[in-house]
Amino acid sequence: MKHSYFLRRLVMFFVVVILAATLNFIIPRLAPGDPIGAVLEELRARGASTGGDAEDEIVAAYRARFGLDQPVHIQYFRFLFNTLRFDLGHSISYYPQKVERALLRALPWTVGLLAISTLMSFAAGSFFGAMMAWPRAPGFMKRFVPMFMVLSAVPYYLLGLILVYVFAFVMRLLPLGGAYSSGTIPQLDLDFLLDVIRHGMLPALSIVLTSVGFWALGMRGVMVTVLGEDYLTLAEAKGLPDRRIFFAYAMRNALLPQVTSLAIALGTVASGSVLVEVVFNYPGIGWLLYNALRSSDYYMVQGVTFFLILTVAVSVLIVDMIYPLLDPRIER
Amino acid sequence: MSQDIALQVKNLRVSYMTGEQEVKAVDDVSFSLYPGERLGIVGESGSGKTTLALALMKLHKPPAYIMGGEALLDGSDILALEREAMRQTRWSKLSLIPQGSMNSLNPVVKIKHQMADAIEAHERGWTRGQIAKHIGELLGRVGLPDSVADMYPHELSGGMKQRVCIALAIILEPSVIIADEPTSALDVVVQRVVMQTLNDVQEQLNAAMIIIGHDMGLMAQSADRLAVMYAGKMVEVSPISSFFSDPQHPYSKLLISSLPSPEEKRELAAIPGSQPSLLELPSGCAFHPRCPLAVERCKLEVPLLRRFSHDRRAACHLVEEPAS
Numbered sequence: 330m331k332h333s334y335f336l337r338r339l340v341m342f343f344v345v346v347i348l349a350a351t352l353n354f355i356i357p358r359l360a361p362g363d364p365i366g367a368v369l370e371e372l373r374a375r376g377a378s379t380g381g382d383a384e385d386e387i388v389a390a391y392r393a394r395f396g397l398d399q400p401v402h403i404q405y406f407r408f409l410f411n412t413l414r415f416d417l418g419h420s421i422s423y424y425p426q427k428v429e430r431a432l433l434r435a436l437p438w439t440v441g442l443l444a445i446s447t448l449m450s451f452a453a454g455s456f457f458g459a460m461m462a463w464p465r466a467p468g469f470m471k472r473f474v475p476m477f478m479v480l481s482a483v484p485y486y487l488l489g490l491i492l493v494y495v496f497a498f499v500m501r502l503l504p505l506g507g508a509y510s511s512g513t514i515p516q517l518d519l520d521f522l523l524d525v526i527r528h529g530m531l532p533a534l535s536i537v538l539t540s541v542g543f544w545a546l547g548m549r550g551v552m553v554t555v556l557g558e559d560y561l562t563l564a565e566a567k568g569l570p571d572r573r574i575f576f577a578y579a580m581r582n583a584l585l586p587q588v589t590s591l592a593i594a595l596g597t598v599a600s601g602s603v604l605v606e607v608v609f610n611y612p613g614i615g616w617l618l619y620n621a622l623r624s625s626d627y628y629m630v631q632g633v634t635f636f637l638i639l640t641v642a643v644s645v646l647i648v649d650m651i652y653p654l655l656d657p658r659i660e661r
Numbered sequence: 662m663s664q665d666i667a668l669q670v671k672n673l674r675v676s677y678m679t680g681e682q683e684v685k686a687v688d689d690v691s692f693s694l695y696p697g698e699r700l701g702i703v704g705e706s707g708s709g710k711t712t713l714a715l716a717l718m719k720l721h722k723p724p725a726y727i728m729g730g731e732a733l734l735d736g737s738d739i740l741a742l743e744r745e746a747m748r749q750t751r752w753s754k755l756s757l758i759p760q761g762s763m764n765s766l767n768p769v770v771k772i773k774h775q776m777a778d779a780i781e782a783h784e785r786g787w788t789r790g791q792i793a794k795h796i797g798e799l800l801g802r803v804g805l806p807d808s809v810a811d812m813y814p815h816e817l818s819g820g821m822k823q824r825v826c827i828a829l830a831i832i833l834e835p836s837v838i839i840a841d842e843p844t845s846a847l848d849v850v851v852q853r854v855v856m857q858t859l860n861d862v863q864e865q866l867n868a869a870m871i872i873i874g875h876d877m878g879l880m881a882q883s884a885d886r887l888a889v890m891y892a893g894k895m896v897e898v899s900p901i902s903s904f905f906s907d908p909q910h911p912y913s914k915l916l917i918s919s920l921p922s923p924e925e926k927r928e929l930a931a932i933p934g935s936q937p938s939l940l941e942l943p944s945g946c947a948f949h950p951r952c953p954l955a956v957e958r959c960k961l962e963v964p965l966l967r968r969f970s971h972d973r974r975a976a977c978h979l980v981e982e983p984a985s
Binding site for chain 1: 715718720722748749750751752753756757759760763764765766767768769770778779782783813815826829
């Protein structure tokens with residue numbers, strides 16, 4: 330019983346990954362533009378290309394090198410095979426850099442910034458939301474409701490721009506962008522760490538502020554339902570202290586649907602980061618994707634999107650695995 | 662009848678405040694409960710039974726408010742207790758078997774932890790081993806195997822959940838147990854068995870018990886005394902045998918004649934009309950529009966719950982005082 334549950338989840342995971350890889354192969358090829366053409370265009374703009382037969386030959390050679398001269402189905406199977414080995418090919422714009430190396434270099438920044446701020450916002454939002462619904466909470470808690478509603482309606486890149494303008498441009502308290510000061514060499518020491526934190530503060534703040542409302546309002550809604558349950562009346566009748574009723578009975582149950590949302594949110598962290606990373610010039614996955622899209626870098630775009638889907642699938646898999654621990658009713 | 666009283670309720674009034682209006686859900690209810698006694702409280706839906714039960718534990722939620730009265734338990738008025746003192750009183754002296762036992766257990770916490778936290782909340786100073794032993798023993802007393810302690814509520818049947826709730830209610834050996842429709846969610850066969858279990862554990866503890874419900878048959882089997890509620894008021898309180906053999910209040914009479922009887926074959930009588938809205942109670946006796954015996958006085962004057970024999974009370978102008 331237990332094993333079949335995990336096995337089912339695992340099979341599901343691989344189906345999702347293969348489907349993702351397939352879609353990933355199709356979609357960039359539907360977009361207009363041609364990667365070699367894009368590079369040539371750039372070269373021409375700089376006056377470096379003369380056109381003519383020589384150019385055609387170069388184009389043909391490059392097409393062969395990237396496998397673009399092969400029939401589509403051959404391209405597809407080759408792609409699928411390589412993808413499953415996590416060999417995502419070479420970047421076209423930054424040839425001969427490998428896509429997976431670029432991804433792995435960008436990953437810590439995105440995970441560090443977005444995963445941490447999402448988790449912070451989840452924890453704070455869920456707690457606030459639970460308090461907003463709790464009848465014996467301090468009265469001022471209820472005043473947070475409109476504030477959270479407004480905040481969750483503001484797009485975070487807009488809030489990001491405002492924060493940058495106020496704190497970095499006008500007040501000059503924090504850096505304008507980037508993940509660390511230019512000229513410093515990334516290394517594990519205190520100075521560098523503090524520098525990273527200083528740079529991460531504004532983007533993190535914009536994410537936390539705009540998403541905390543989502544968690545708080547969601548939690549409040551579930552909490553109101555849970556508070557009406559019979560087991561809360563019985564918990565109170567048992568003479569349990571308020572603290573125990575709040576955490577073990579009310580919040581514990583209200584958190585269950587929130588955790589599912591968290592899995593999805595964590596998965597979309599990387600893709601949702603595009604705008605934040607562009608606004609703050611942050612060298613993460615989103616920034617990578619943005620640049621790859623602008624230069625029609627097929628392999629990079631494919632690599633990044635595949636990676637994003639993989640993160641969703643992995644975080645859903647992780648939550649699926651731990652969910653039976655949180656809710657014993659699930660494992661059926 | 663024992664002279665010491667387990668719980669004495671005096672002139673309890675509970676109202677729901679809706680806007681400007683006050684809806685009197687429990688209106689001037691008084692009764693006494695003796696150790697070891699089982700008092701049944703019956704009435705139609707909305708007659709104030711559950712509100713009464715919740716108010717006695719101070720579990721009523723706004724817009725319900727206690728407007729007056731007292732409830733003496735061990736000589737002190739529990740309705741006047743502060744939050745923390747009330748919390749300590751709950752379960753150690755006064756426990757509840759809830760109406761919706763299907764959903765009364767926390768779905769994500771094991772049974773043993775839900776039982777243990779009731780003990781821990783009252784700081785009895787028991788060791789972990791003692792608590793575990795006590796839980797196993799209680800489960801045995803309500804006819805459940807020890808293994809239930811390690812289960813989650815969704816792994817139990819409805820009857821088993823209700824047994825867990827019974828075990829839970831006696832965990833601190835309270836002097837009063839309030840059972841709010843303890844079997845209404847169960848099928849008839851399980852109802853009888855569960856009720857028998859409940860009666861057994863209550864007798865072992867010599868606790869006083871209030872059984873709330875509308876199943877007259879179940880009441881006839883379990884209760885020692887019966888109190889009938891109508892529109893927030895108690896209209897008759899009688900020992901169970903005299904209640905069924907010689908009901909005094911016209912409403913009680915109609916209730917009994919609406920029950921099927923195996924001895925005589927007759928048409929079942931329904932009580933005409935329906936319970937009045939608590940927002941617009943009829944003048945005088947709330948029952949007079951439906952009462953076949955109503956006289957002019959019933960429309961004008963609210964009847965008080967008066968003693969008409971040494972152990973019986975009724976709220977009706979037509980009940981003679983002392984009864985024949």
